[in-house]
Amino acid sequence: MSFLDRIRSCNRWEPSDFVPFRLNGECVGHVRRSFAGHLERWPDIFGVTADEVTWVYPLEGFEERSRAMQEVLEGLVKSGLIGHLHGEQYPVTCGNRDQAHMLIDRACAPHFGVRAFGQHLNGFVRDGERLKMWIGRRSADRRVYPLHLDNLVAGGLPWGLSLRENLRKECREEADIPQDLADLARPVSAVTYCRDSTRGLKPDVIYCYDLELSSDFEPHCTDGEVESFHLWPVERVMETVQESDEFKLNCNLVIIDFLARHGYIAQDSPDYLQILQGLRSPLP
Amino acid sequence: MSFLDRIRSCNRWEPSDFVPFRLNGECVGHVRRSFAGHLERWPDIFGVTADEVTWVYPLEGFEERSRAMQEVLEGLVKSGLIGHLHGEQYPVTCGNRDQAHMLIDRACAPHFGVRAFGQHLNGFVRDGERLKMWIGRRSADRRVYPLHLDNLVAGGLPWGLSLRENLRKECREEADIPQDLADLARPVSAVTYCRDSTRGLKPDVIYCYDLELSSDFEPHCTDGEVESFHLWPVERVMETVQESDEFKLNCNLVIIDFLARHGYIAQDSPDYLQILQGLRSPLP
Numbered sequence: 108m109s110f111l112d113r114i115r116s117c118n119r120w121e122p123s124d125f126v127p128f129r130l131n132g133e134c135v136g137h138v139r140r141s142f143a144g145h146l147e148r149w150p151d152i153f154g155v156t157a158d159e160v161t162w163v164y165p166l167e168g169f170e171e172r173s174r175a176m177q178e179v180l181e182g183l184v185k186s187g188l189i190g191h192l193h194g195e196q197y198p199v200t201c202g203n204r205d206q207a208h209m210l211i212d213r214a215c216a217p218h219f220g221v222r223a224f225g226q227h228l229n230g231f232v233r234d235g236e237r238l239k240m241w242i243g244r245r246s247a248d249r250r251v252y253p254l255h256l257d258n259l260v261a262g263g264l265p266w267g268l269s270l271r272e273n274l275r276k277e278c279r280e281e282a283d284i285p286q287d288l289a290d291l292a293r294p295v296s297a298v299t300y301c302r303d304s305t306r307g308l309k310p311d312v313i314y315c316y317d318l319e320l321s322s323d324f325e326p327h328c329t330d331g332e333v334e335s336f337h338l339w340p341v342e343r344v345m346e347t348v349q350e351s352d353e354f355k356l357n358c359n360l361v362i363i364d365f366l367a368r369h370g371y372i373a374q375d376s377p378d379y380l381q382i383l384q385g386l387r388s389p390l391p
Numbered sequence: 392m393s394f395l396d397r398i399r400s401c402n403r404w405e406p407s408d409f410v411p412f413r414l415n416g417e418c419v420g421h422v423r424r425s426f427a428g429h430l431e432r433w434p435d436i437f438g439v440t441a442d443e444v445t446w447v448y449p450l451e452g453f454e455e456r457s458r459a460m461q462e463v464l465e466g467l468v469k470s471g472l473i474g475h476l477h478g479e480q481y482p483v484t485c486g487n488r489d490q491a492h493m494l495i496d497r498a499c500a501p502h503f504g505v506r507a508f509g510q511h512l513n514g515f516v517r518d519g520e521r522l523k524m525w526i527g528r529r530s531a532d533r534r535v536y537p538l539h540l541d542n543l544v545a546g547g548l549p550w551g552l553s554l555r556e557n558l559r560k561e562c563r564e565e566a567d568i569p570q571d572l573a574d575l576a577r578p579v580s581a582v583t584y585c586r587d588s589t590r591g592l593k594p595d596v597i598y599c600y601d602l603e604l605s606s607d608f609e610p611h612c613t614d615g616e617v618e619s620f621h622l623w624p625v626e627r628v629m630e631t632v633q634e635s636d637e638f639k640l641n642c643n644l645v646i647i648d649f650l651a652r653h654g655y656i657a658q659d660s661p662d663y664l665q666i667l668q669g670l671r672s673p674l675p
Contacts, residue, residue, distance in 0.1 A: 203659075203661050204659075206661075269659070270658055270659055293653070294656075295651070295652050295654055296651065296652065296667065297658065297663065297664060299664065314658045367580065368580065368652050369579070370577035370578050370579055372578075373578070374581065374598045375487075375488075375489075375553070375554055377486075377489070377490075379487075379581065380487070380581060380583065383580065383581055384583070384671045384673065387664075387667050387668045389668065
């Protein structure tokens with residue numbers, strides 16, 4: 108599968124399957140048409156029509172809204188329409204995190220098509236002129252993508268933690284990278300994509316980092332999320348992205364972005380511009 | 392001026408001022424409404440209506456089309472509607488260079504709103520953890536942007552030369568960089584933008600390169616296009632982009648892309664995603 112096909116796999120959704128989720132006239136998400144009707148149970152919180160779901164809850168505060176949303180989510184879990192809550196909060200925003208209107212449980216962000224933010228770190232080692240990358244294999248008991256390949260460190264960005272703080276936390280938990288080393292990670296890019304998942308719409312922003320590691324560094328998983336780590340020549344990583352479905356879907360984009368920035372994608376490839384633009388797809 | 396404002400300056404054009412320039416149904420460029428009428432002089436080459444300019448020349452070959460276009464351009468220069476020809480040929484394409492339908496003189500690409508391709512090289516030096524960048528000051532006699540600041544190496548990509556060959560040539564001519572050093576330049580990105588210039592529409596693609604140089608390297612201009620070179624701390628380059636109009640317009644984008652890739656633009660800046668997406672604006 109070409110790099111461009113990988114990017115397309117992360118950008119598959121049919122707008123007519125969803126209606127906008129609006130708050131104060133702003134579109135803050137998208138709800139699947141077939142799901143929108145379930146929100147009619149809360150007429151003081153949602154206005155539901157054939158064309159949109161509107162947040163009509165009269166209390167304006169961030170806390171009040173977040174509480175009302177949490178009440179709805181717990182009701183949806185109780186009636187079996189949502190499988191579980193994650194316990195981690197995400198901001199509801201159509202811009203950056205600091206423009207949030209309220210919070211929503213991470214597991215439910217797709218049901219409301221709310222923008223989600225994550226952080227992925229490319230850990231790499233120089234071997235003369237060549238590069239190697241640390242790749243993790245996800246544990247067998249992970250809820251999503253068990254046993255798939257992953258970036259060295261990757262995680263969602265919960266509310267209440269800065270980018271720096273969360274990266275330190277993920278580095279420690281996922282790969283036993285100490286804080287002074289984590290602080291050397293360079294913020295080098297972001298990839299954006301939007302896809303239809305079982306749970307709903309996922310318009311995601313992944314902040315990307317490069318961390319150059321010495322050849323004697325070895326990662327260890329401390330939170331059980333990763334089964335094993337492997338140091339692969341970048342060419343093997345590239346082939347695995349192209350020729351298998353081994354990587355967790357969105358990790359492909361983070362790696363393609365890494366490959367482009369490090370000179371591994373030929374500029375005269377016919378897809379070059381579409382690849383670069385596709386890594387930063389506009390979010391709905 | 393913020394980075395985002397710089398990007399917007401390179402993406403200013405009013406679609407209603409232009410009509411599509413079509414060939415075999417494909418839109419290969421855009422012609423300013425006020426200029427389109429001049430093409431009626433060649434009714435066997437152009438079909439001109441209020442809504443579009445169509446290439447109607449009956450001979451299908453690449454050479455035949457290129458010859459007909461050249462005849463038109465010479466006619467336009469003779470009647471003073473176009474100032475000069477450059478003598479270097481650009482491909483007429485709405486995709487990549489290898490999908491070209493014919494050639495057009497470089498100086499006239501904007502009159503037909505044809506996609507143009509260039510190459511810019513960031514020459515940088517590591518000073519411990521900090522970076523310095525080589526910056527050129529354009530000669531006083533340059534036709535465009537005299538005495539403005541420029542990337543270490545920057546040039547248009549003429550027809551008939553590969554990316555690698557042209558980069559070697561520009562490196563040699565503009566900065567006296569020998570071929571073995573030029574070949575270490577890494578293809579790391581591309582920026583795209585589209586703006587209304589005096590001559591017409593410029594939907595441009597700039598392929599970007601990073602070349603790490605040792606502290607004892609010193610560039611010399613061999614073709615007279617650059618007056619002087621300066622090695623600046625990256626922070627000074629960044630300030631100059633933000634606070635002055637010293638850089639040639641499109642060099643700002645190449646530098647902003649460099650800054651992002653090297654970790655100099657904060658990911659929690661409110662503009663971060665718009666900056667990244669703006670560097671790869673869709674071309675018409």
